[in-house]
Amino acid sequence: MMMYALLQQPATGGPAWIQFVFIGGMALMFYFLLIRPQSKARKEMEARLSKLKAGDEVVLTSGLYATIDRVEDKHIWLKLGGSVVKARRAAVAALANEPESQN
Template sequence: MSLMQFLPLLVFVAIFYFLLIRPQQKRTKETRAMQSSLSRGDKVVTVGGLQGTIDSIDDQTAVLRCGGNKLTFERNAIRGVLKKANAPEPEAIEEKSTEK
């Protein structure tokens, strides 16, 4: 068997790795970093779409405050951070009037 017979298979494996496996590993790493950086006061969204503010958090669970209610979620159920607790408020963009 020659190398030319295995070349299409090797190309297919390389394409599969760079298009599917590597991006998934990157997303997993980013998600773990986001979940490890969660803190009290962060506004977050869960995998179910519920938005709330973290009231308390430990290694396994996070208690979210949503409309006066407190709900307990697994820490892994938090999909993303909408606003960090210590993030500065964006300055209001003033529209310049074009009066003539």
């Protein structure tokens, strides 16, 4: 009977504020390790895409190299060999003359 009563008592883990500090620390780590770097990279990419102009050589997400013929609001016209094709700005992965990142 006494053993059953001991098993029914709630376990005390210390003050509750320690749990809140731990959860807050985990949230800060999550922010600084995942969210902040991703939003920084997204802003850099948006800045690069907004500066595209005719004559720039770019690498597409498919791996193709192309030269920009003209730029519109959400689309770009690309010279691929002897053809001119329309693509979304988001299809540009990088400028061809940029060094590759070592990530």
